[in-house]
Amino acid sequence: MSFYVFYGSKKRFKPMSEITSYAHIKHNQVSVNGEIIFQSNPSLSLAEFLSEAYKALGVSYPKFHKMDAQCKLGFVCAEFALKGTNFLTENDLTKIAIVLSNAASSLETDRVHQHSIDDKSNYFPSPAVFVYTLPNITIGELAIKHKITGENAFFVSEQFDADLLVNYTETLIKIGTEAAIVGWVEVDGANFEAFIFLTEKQKDTNKNAIFKPLNKTSVITIYNQTIWTH
Amino acid sequence: MDALIEKLKGQIIEQLNLAEVKPEEINPDSPLFGEGLGLDSIDALELIVLLEKHYGIKIQDPKDGKTIFQSLRTMAEYIKSQGKS
Numbered sequence: 001m002s003f004y005v006f007y008g009s010k011k012r013f014k015p016m017s018e019i020t021s022y023a024h025i026k027h028n029q030v031s032v033n034g035e036i037i038f039q040s041n042p043s044l045s046l047a048e049f050l051s052e053a054y055k056a057l058g059v060s061y062p063k064f065h066k067m068d069a070q071c072k073l074g075f076v077c078a079e080f081a082l083k084g085t086n087f088l089t090e091n092d093l094t095k096i097a098i099v100l101s102n103a104a105s106s107l108e109t110d111r112v113h114q115h116s117i118d119d120k121s122n123y124f125p126s127p128a129v130f131v132y133t134l135p136n137i138t139i140g141e142l143a144i145k146h147k148i149t150g151e152n153a154f155f156v157s158e159q160f161d162a163d164l165l166v167n168y169t170e171t172l173i174k175i176g177t178e179a180a181i182v183g184w185v186e187v188d189g190a191n192f193e194a195f196i197f198l199t200e201k202q203k204d205t206n207k208n209a210i211f212k213p214l215n216k217t218s219v220i221t222i223y224n225q226t227i228w229t230h
Numbered sequence: 231m232d233a234l235i236e237k238l239k240g241q242i243i244e245q246l247n248l249a250e251v252k253p254e255e256i257n258p259d260s261p262l263f264g265e266g267l268g269l270d271s272i273d274a275l276e277l278i279v280l281l282e283k284h285y286g287i288k289i290q291d292p293k294d295g296k297t298i299f300q301s302l303r304t305m306a307e308y309i310k311s312q313g314k315s
Contacts, residue, residue, distance in 0.1 A: 062268075065249035124283045127275035128247070 017173055017214040022197035022222050023081035025053070025073065031226040032080050033210045042230050046192050050076060057083070061145065068109040068132035069192070071141045074100065074185040077194035078142050081181070087198050088146055091179040096148045097172045098139045098181045099165060100196075101155040104188035106135045138185050151177055160184045160195065162219040169199060169214065195223055234306045234315045242302070245280045246273050258302040266301075274299060281305075285314040 024031045028049045030038040040052045050072045054064055057079050064075060082088065088096075109132040116125045131137065136154035143152065151172050155164060169180050183196035199214045212218040239253040246269065260266035263274070277299055281287040287309065289295060298308045309315050 060250070062248070062250050066247045124279055126279060128272050131272055 016202055017170075017179075017199050018202050019197050019199050019212045019214055019218055019222065020087065020208070021081050021085050021210070022195070023077050024196075024223070024226050025077050025080075025192075025194040026226075027228050027230055029226075029228055029230070030056075030076075030080055031228075032083070034222065034225040036226065036229060037080070039229065046073075046187065046190065053080075063141075063145075066128060067141060068106075068112075068129070068137075070102075070106065070108060070135065070185055070187045071132060071138045073187055073192055073194045074138040074196070075141055075145065077183070077185065077196045078181055081196045081198055082146075085198065087179065087200065090203070091200055093147050094149045095176060095178040096146075096180065097151040097153075097169065097177040098142055098148060099153050099155075099169050099172070100136075100139055100182070101157055101161065101165060101184050102135060102186040103156065103158055104186055105156050106133050106137070108187045108189070109133050142181060148181075150180075160223065162216045162223065166214060166216050166219055173201070197222060231303075231306055231310065234309060235302055238302055238306055238309075241280055241284060242267075242277070245276050256302060258306075260301060262299050262301060262305075277305075281309070285309050285312070287312050287314055 022033060028040045028042050028044055029036050030053055038053060038056045040049050044052065046069055050069065053076045054072070057076065059079060064072060067075060109129060113125060113129050113133050116129065117123060135156065136152070139152045139154055142148065153168060155161070155168070157164060165182050169177075169182050172180065179198070179200035181196060181198055183194065185194045185196070186192060197219065212222065235258045236253065239256050242248065242256075243251055243253065248267070251267070256267065262277075263269050274295060278289055278295065281289065289298065298304060306315075
């Protein structure tokens, strides 16, 4: 089945975008396209879980170890979503957008930085921590890793907002974006969750049962798809 | 000097989160930036903090950093020259 949308008054049709892969991380588990593919002991801390998940990915990227928890979470989730796809080779890196969101902004790293400057007699703020006191650094880390130079935006909203993410991504697509990495990357204390999906313009090669049209219903469906085991 | 270099290796690995680097893999004469350990500008700031935090040394002129942080050995020599080892 093909999905098409109608653009403007020139009566021309453009292929609609579809979601081609997605990953969800929650409860110390990683699900890809709805199936849990990695899980660690639920008692592990976020840092320990991320270390295990990074090893499971089988990639070597030394800069990972320098990232804050939110960037590590976003990095791991995006890597799982990208693994085994042709997303980065079949799309123009200058036309791939990254659109992320969360509720806590960079609060977790803000706390770490605050702690380092609380005691005036032991005042050693870390530049490496301070650079992560903005949530959109997560986008930067993904862009650097994959040499993506398209549009980007980071939204802070009270809860996961599929409508906002889909509407904004569709707007970018209308003005030239060809593909996007979209999702939610949240770290607040011990609570964490990441959900990232890849969307790209429909191509003849994109014939796969998991592919879904990019719209709010699809995003909510895949967000709720995973049956977590703990 | 060798003891100080070994101590610096551990401190740099910890301060710069070089989790995939083992102390024995760091050549004291290799460049810290670019090639060698491949450190970046944020790491340079962390090294400045490291000198202040662990050795009480404040680099007054940022231009000196280029010479001081050329390699692990030049760092150790600078710390010695300041009488802080």
